[in-house]
Amino acid sequence: MRRPEPTARSEPAAPAPPSLVFGRRPVIELLRSGRPVDRLWVAEGAAGLAPLLTLASSQGVPVQRVAREVLSRLCGSERHQGVAARAAEVPLLSLHELLEQATGGERPAPGDRTSAPLLVVLDHLTDPQNVGALLRTAEAVGASGVVMAARRSAPVSAAVVRASAGAVHHLRISRVSSVAEALERIKEAGFWVVGAEASAELSLWEADLSGPLAVVVGAEGRGMAPLVRRRCDLLVRIPMWGKVSSLNASVAGALVLYEVRRQQTTR
Structure with missing residues (x-):
C-alpha cells in the first residue's frame, strides 16, 4: 500500500x-x-x-x-x-590560540594548585543535549577552554547553545581534526590528561587531580576511542553502587570536572 x-x-x-x-x-x-x-x-x-x-x-x-x-x-x-x-557566529579558536590564552602564554607548573588551568576535551560526542550540558558544566567550573572534534560530533548549533543555557558564549572553544593529536599538543603544553573510563582501576576519589589537567569525556555508548585512551596519562572511574553499569556522558563528565576543581582548589 x-x-x-x-x-x-x-x-x-x-x-x-x-x-x-x-x-x-x-x-x-x-x-x-x-x-x-x-x-x-x-x-x-x-x-x-x-x-x-x-x-x-x-x-x-x-x-x-x-x-x-x-x-x-x-x-x-x-x-x-x-x-x-x-x-555573530560562536567564535572558535585554533588549538594554539586556546592553549596560549588558557595558560597566559606560559607553560603550567607541575603541581601548581593556586591557579591550575583546566581543559575539557570532548571525544566525538554527538548528542547536542550532552554537548550543551557539558559546556554548561565547563563554564560553571571555570574551565580554561574546551576542545571538540571537528567531525563526527555535534556542532555548536542553536540546540547546543540552548542546552548550555548560554554558557557557550563565555567559553574558549577549539574544534580539532584529531582529538588524539590535540592531546599530544596539550601534554606538550604542560597538562596531564585524565580520561573517564568505567573499567579503570583507579577511583576518581583516589587519584591526584590537583595539577594542570585536561579531562577527556568519551562519546555516548562507546566511550573514548582507543587512540585517545592511549594518549591519557591517567584513567579514572566513577564509583557505582547500583545495578546500572554506566552514567550519561554529561553526568559523568560533570562529576569528574567537579572533583578536579575540588582538588585543585583545596589541596
Whole structure:
C-alpha cells in the first residue's frame, strides 16, 4: 500500500541556524557575553522580559515584535520562551590560540594548585543535549577552554547553545581534526590528561587531580576511542553502587570536572 504524501503542515520545521539563539537564559547570556547582536525578536504578549529588553536597549540592539507562530517558524521550535536573537557566529579558536590564552602564554607548573588551568576535551560526542550540558558544566567550573572534534560530533548549533543555557558564549572553544593529536599538543603544553573510563582501576576519589589537567569525556555508548585512551596519562572511574553499569556522558563528565576543581582548589 502506498503511503500518502506528507502535507506541508506535517513537515518538520527547519532547524534554527547556529547564529540564531533562542530561549530567555541563552539570550541573556548572549547579551552579557559581548558578542555582536544585530536583532532581537520578541513574541507579542510575552511577559517577564523587562530585564532582557533593558539589557538589549543599553546595547542598541533593535527589537522586533512578531506573532508567536512566526517566532516558532524562525526558531524551528516552539521552545523559544518568547524571545530569539541573531548574533555573530560562536567564535572558535585554533588549538594554539586556546592553549596560549588558557595558560597566559606560559607553560603550567607541575603541581601548581593556586591557579591550575583546566581543559575539557570532548571525544566525538554527538548528542547536542550532552554537548550543551557539558559546556554548561565547563563554564560553571571555570574551565580554561574546551576542545571538540571537528567531525563526527555535534556542532555548536542553536540546540547546543540552548542546552548550555548560554554558557557557550563565555567559553574558549577549539574544534580539532584529531582529538588524539590535540592531546599530544596539550601534554606538550604542560597538562596531564585524565580520561573517564568505567573499567579503570583507579577511583576518581583516589587519584591526584590537583595539577594542570585536561579531562577527556568519551562519546555516548562507546566511550573514548582507543587512540585517545592511549594518549591519557591517567584513567579514572566513577564509583557505582547500583545495578546500572554506566552514567550519561554529561553526568559523568560533570562529576569528574567537579572533583578536579575540588582538588585543585583545596589541596
